[in-house]
Amino acid sequence: MIASTLTDRQKRERDYYNQYAELSKDSSQKVDISPVVNVIEGKETRPWNSYWAIYKFAIDNFNTGDKLLDFGSGPGENAFRLATIGYSVEGFDISEKNIELSKKLFTDQGKSGNFQVSSAETLPYPDENFNIIIGIDILHHVDIELSIRECYRVLKTGGKAYFREPVDVGILDRIRETKIVKFFAPKNTSFELHITEDERKLNSTDEKIINKVFPKMKKHYFFLFARFDKFYRRGSDPRPSVLEKLDYFLFKTFPFLKKLGGTVIYELEK
Ligand SMILES: C[S@@+](CC[C@H](N)C(=O)[O-])C[C@H]1O[C@@H](n2cnc3c(N)ncnc32)[C@H](O)[C@@H]1O
Numbered sequence: 195m196i197a198s199t200l201t202d203r204q205k206r207e208r209d210y211y212n213q214y215a216e217l218s219k220d221s222s223q224k225v226d227i228s229p230v231v232n233v234i235e236g237k238e239t240r241p242w243n244s245y246w247a248i249y250k251f252a253i254d255n256f257n258t259g260d261k262l263l264d265f266g267s268g269p270g271e272n273a274f275r276l277a278t279i280g281y282s283v284e285g286f287d288i289s290e291k292n293i294e295l296s297k298k299l300f301t302d303q304g305k306s307g308n309f310q311v312s313s314a315e316t317l318p319y320p321d322e323n324f325n326i327i328i329g330i331d332i333l334h335h336v337d338i339e340l341s342i343r344e345c346y347r348v349l350k351t352g353g354k355a356y357f358r359e360p361v362d363v364g365i366l367d368r369i370r371e372t373k374i375v376k377f378f379a380p381k382n383t384s385f386e387l388h389i390t391e392d393e394r395k396l397n398s399t400d401e402k403i404i405n406k407v408f409p410k411m412k413k414h415y416f417f418l419f420a421r422f423d424k425f426y427r428r429g430s431d432p433r434p435s436v437l438e439k440l441d442y443f444l445f446k447t448f449p450f451l452k453k454l455g456g457t458v459i460y461e462l463e464k
Pocket of ligand 1: 204207208211265266267268269270271272286287288289292312313314315329330331332335336337
């Protein structure tokens with residue numbers, strides 16, 4: 195990838211994540227693989243948690259020899275879990291430091307995986323190359339139209355792509371934007387809060403773009419009352435969240451509440 199061809203947004207994201215990778219390099223090398231191993235061994239599932247849920251889609255779709263692309267693979271933790279399922283995993287990221295961390299993680303743990311520096315908007319893979327694509331917290335950092343077209347191009351016909359993303363929920367996000375709420379839960383660019391200058395939740399226009407490229411689209415909803423978890427739980431707390439369980443129950447029982455879900459897994463089929 196030629197740095198001079200990057201857009202200003204891509205450069206800002208790259209610079210932010212190069213620094214973020216440096217700050218989190220110790221924790222990102224210790225990967226909890228229970229969200230895949232416990233499910234595969236039949237010990238535990240957490241369908242109410244969007245991360246466990248997206249891994250479960252990967253587990254359910256697995257066939258020996260399948261190639262998986264981790265779309266915007268960050269420091270490689272998700273890729274590591276996905277490789278544990280048995281996939282032949284490739285990943286890309288705009289941050290050179292994240293790619294270094296991914297390579298180190300896989301080498302140190304004796305796992306094979308291919309990682310390269312690339313932007314999501316111009317992928318270095320041939321057409322129809324992957325059986326499945328998993329993207330976690332990535333589309334809200336990139337040019338959605340260009341990236342989703344690339345996703346479609348490199349996915350095999352009949353293959354599926356899953357993206358876990360934060361989405362804009364009209365009224366709730368208007369409340370979220372008020373000064374009083376921002377006082378208690380700031381939204382400024384920050385390494386501590388892991389918020390970049392350019393990230394923004396997906397809205398209905400973004401969704402129409404995704405749906406135009408992938409007419410076969412399903413949505414899975416999460417995160418209604420779990421919004422309040424951040425006030426009393428650490429994001430890295432491995433224990434189940436009571437509020438996530440409550441949301442799962444509410445979405446099943448009262449489907450009209452889904453439109454208030456702040457996190458969506460997009461299930462896309464080519
Ligand atoms: C919130 S992180 C998610 C990373 C990873 N999927 C995970 O869950 O750990 C967003 C990632 O997007 C990457 N990124 C931002 N803009 C990008 C772009 N245009 N192309 C490729 N990667 C990009 C960043 O470097 C960062 O690693």
